[in-house]
Amino acid sequence: MAKTHKLDKKDQAFLDHVRRNLLRRGSQGEMVSYLNQRLHTLGLVPQPGPLFDLATQRAVRTFQASQLDERGRPLTVDGLVGPLTAWRLVHIEDPVPETEPPTATTSKPTLPRGGSARGRLALQTALAERDAGARELGRNNDGDFVRKYLHPNGKPPLPWCAGFVSWCYSQHPQGCPYNYSLGARDILNQFTRRGWRIDPRKGQQPEPGDIVVWTRDVPGNPHAGHIGLVVELSEGGILYVIEGNKGPFPAPVKVFDYVYSRMNNLLGFGRVPD
Helix, strand or coil, X not given: CCCCCCCCHHHHHHHHXXXXXXXXXXXXXXXXXXXXXXXXXXXXXXXXXXXXXXXXXHHHHHHHCCCECCCCCECCCCCCECHHHHHHHHCCCCCCCCCCCCCCECCCCCCCCCCCHHHHHHHHHHHHHHHCCCCCCCCCCCCHHHHHHHCCCCCCCCCCHHHXXXXXXXXXXXXXXXXXXXXXXXHHXXXXXXXXEECHHHCCCCCCCCEEEEECCECCECCCEEEEEEEEECCCCEEEEEECCCCCCCCCCEEEEEEHHHCCCEEEEECCCC
16 A cells, blocks of 8 residues: 555554553553544544544544454454554545455565565575475475475475475575574574564564464474564564465465464564674
8 A cells, every 4th residue: 555644753653562561441641642633633532642542432433333454354342452453543534445365475675675685685595486486295294395395305295384494594605694494483583592583572573584483283293383484564563475385285485464463373583693
């Protein structure tokens, strides 16, 4: 969606605040005043003020019931102001986004700003593989692309999400910056030992080319994981990730999107330094 509303300092401060702290009934202060002023302008609260009271909660629910997030999907009507609701409030003057399928998207910028040089090159490589049609061929967890990602550590059929990430990082002239691995958790552990972990609890946000690792529910394997490369964390609180080996055969390499504040089974992020 094209953004036509130019953010001022107050808009940006509001978006930055709700990324870290949800606004809810009982909240108060400058950011609540901003929220109530926005709602007042829309005719949803009679008087703006610094308290998130019952009137504000009802107004937020009313607003959410009629609005879409940056992906064109309905906002959750919960009376809480997080990144998705805040984004729409700030961009209320902009056209309503068109609804997109809830599975995957290729509409994000080819190479957003931010991240380390090594990470950005890995991301650029991953996007090029997506554009080349990288996917499984013939059967699950197999095919020319999969063999390329698994080599030299394994042969198909094997899960290949971590091999895809390792291969993308290995295309740097200096090779893979960690021990080439087919294990998502192993890669995260290597990043931890090297001091490359990113901790959102300390205000560190994922950037393009960072790794992101989740647990994965696999019967008989409680240690299974899944990994991808961050494309972008949008101002609307959507995390875009390029991944391989996700979904049923042929599991093409795609950019998927997640509500950052609601990501389940998240193990962590990591960034290869320059």
